[in-house]
Amino acid sequence: MPHPIVRFAPSPTGAIHIGNARTALLNFLYSKKHHGEFILRFDDTDVERSKEEYAEAIEVDLAWLGVVPDRVLRQSQRFAFYDEAAQRLRRAGRLYPCYESAEELDRKRKRQQARGLPPVYDRAALTLSAEDRASLEAEGKRPHWRFRLDPKIIRWDDLVRGESHIDSASLSDPVLIRADGSYLYTLPSVVDDLDQKVTLIIRGEDHVTNTAVQIQLFEALGGAGAAPHFAHHNLLSSASGEGLSKRSGALSIGGLRDQGVEALAVAAAAVLIGSSTALHPVASLDELIKSLDLAQISRTQTRFDPAELAALSARTLHxxxxxxxxxxxxxxxxxxxxxxxxxxxxxGNLTTFLDVIQWWRVVDGEIEPSVEDGDGEFLADAAASLPEEPWDETVWAAWTSALKATTGRKGKALFHPLRLALTGRENGPELALLLPLIGRIRALDRLSVRGA
Incomplete structure (x- = not known):
């Protein structure tokens, strides 16, 4: 598949979460690995629920992850293409009007299930005459439009799942156009994939059943062999096993960013969790590109643990x-x-990047030193024996060795009071590295006996 063209097509109806990021990153990294093209295509045909602020937020979230599209498109600007495709399908007898209400369809499904039959649409609308349709519309009913499937087995070689097939006879003819004239995602998606010459669709396994429908639609609009390749990756769930949703806001990318989670950690987790590659820190997206192998993605849903992500984020920083x-x-x-x-x-001591602010204050600002009872005289001796500058990483060892010899202190009794006085903290980075950054003037001030 030379120079693949892939796409990520979110609906701008909420904030994207780690599961959405998984799809976006797999597409983006695949395109980079194979020198292809990555399209960000907003599925915003639902004009009531789609919001510009969500679209903007999605672009910000993707940019934060390092995902930069080659093209950005909006389906709301392409209705003329979908109208033309719908007309072609009508002329070919593949798109037909149906007048059942949602309640009527629900009753049909329940009757079929009660008889032990699959709840597949019975195509009753195909038996309506022109007069029947005119009569229904005179009553104020407006049709929704279904795509007539050919009752055949659809096969494809899935880049994640391997050889796959679905018997189209087990599916209902899908609704492509609602009664109010608005499009469901299926038709616009196929029309755009054809127009934009998409060669591979990488998406969640919840779309597997849709693939049989879409392959038939690709062939109806583009001819035999028009369908691209497919790769259906496994889904991520919350740590408790619940599905992720844009509406709930669980594990949203913006929320993770606000918590101080590293972007590279989010990217590594989104790509590697649920694959045969162990989760590990990466220094760049290039590392993920090198290890990307769609065939190594698991077939089972994977739980996503925020605690594991937090630990990975810290290791990434280190x-x-x-x-x-x-x-x-x-x-x-x-x-x-x-x-x-x-x-x-x-x-090596950071949990989130913003921890640097506190440590910068330690080396280049004002802090409140901590002095425990009984340490005042020792700290005064420490101040008196503090070497002259210039300092490097050897000053700490030389200074503490001299203090050990003159005071008799060693181990924690020697080092702990110095750390408390110099940093105000119980623990932290090596003082051999911090002391030259703190400098002699600040060190003397912090070692001064207080309240003794």
């Missing part, structure tokens, strides 16, 4: 080099000659 965070540090006024050694010193 491995990032300075260049990867230089601009983010500068946005918090962490710059200059101290910025790089500061990052290398503190990154």
């Amino acid at each position: 491995g990032l080099d300075f260049e990867a965070v230089r601009e983010r540090l500068a946005a918090h006024d962490i710059a200059g000659h101290k910025a790089q050694p500061f990052w290398l010193a503190v990154r």
Whole structure:
């Protein structure tokens, strides 16, 4: 499949979640791995529920994840194409009007189930004469339009599931156009995939049944062999096993960002969870591209644990080099000659990136040192023996060795009071790395005896 064209087609009716991000990233990374094209296509034909602010938020969320589309399209600007396709299907006898209400259809399904029959639409509308239809419309009824399926087995080689097939005779003729004239997603999706020459559709396995319908629709509009390839990945659920929904807002990308979760951690989790590749931190999307293999995705639904994501996010931070965070540090006024050694010193102790603000205050701001009872004299000795600058990473070992010899303290009794005084914290980064950043003036001030 040289130079694939793939697409992510969200409905802008809410915030995208980690499951949506999985689909978007699999498409985007696949396109990059195979030097193809990635289209972001908003399924906004539902003009009442689709909102511009949701579309904008989706683009922001994708950009945060590093997903940059080659093209952005909106289906709400393409109704003329769908109208023309619908007319072609009508002329070919594949799109026919139906007048049953939702209540009538529900009663039919229940009767069929009671008789042990599959609840498939009985095509009663095909028996209506022109006079019957005119009479129904005179009563004020407006038709919805169904696509007449050929009763045959549809087969395809799924890039995730392998050889797949569905017997179309087991399906109801799908509704493509509602009674109010609005389109369900199926027809616009196929029309656009044909027009935009999409070669591969990567989406969730909840769409598997739709594939048989869409392959027939591709062939009805584009001829034999017009359908693209398909890959149906497994779905993610919440830690409790519930399905993810844009309406509930569970595990939304914006929410994860607000919690301080690293974008690379979200991307790694979205792509690797539920595959044969162990979940691990990545330093860039390029790492995910190299490991991407659709055939290695599991066939079973996978639970997504936010606690596991939080741990992965911290591990991701710990491995990032300075260049990867230089601009983010500068946005918090962490710059200059101290910025790089500061990052290398503190990154291993971060839970979220914003923790750097507190540690920057430790090395370049004002803190309240902590002095425990009985340590005042020791800290005064420590201040008196503090070496002159310039300092490097060896000053800590030299200073504490001298203190050990003069005071007799060792282990926690030696190091813990110094950490409390110098940082105000019980634990943290290596003081061998922090002390040169704190500097002699601040160190002397913090070692001064207080309240003794």
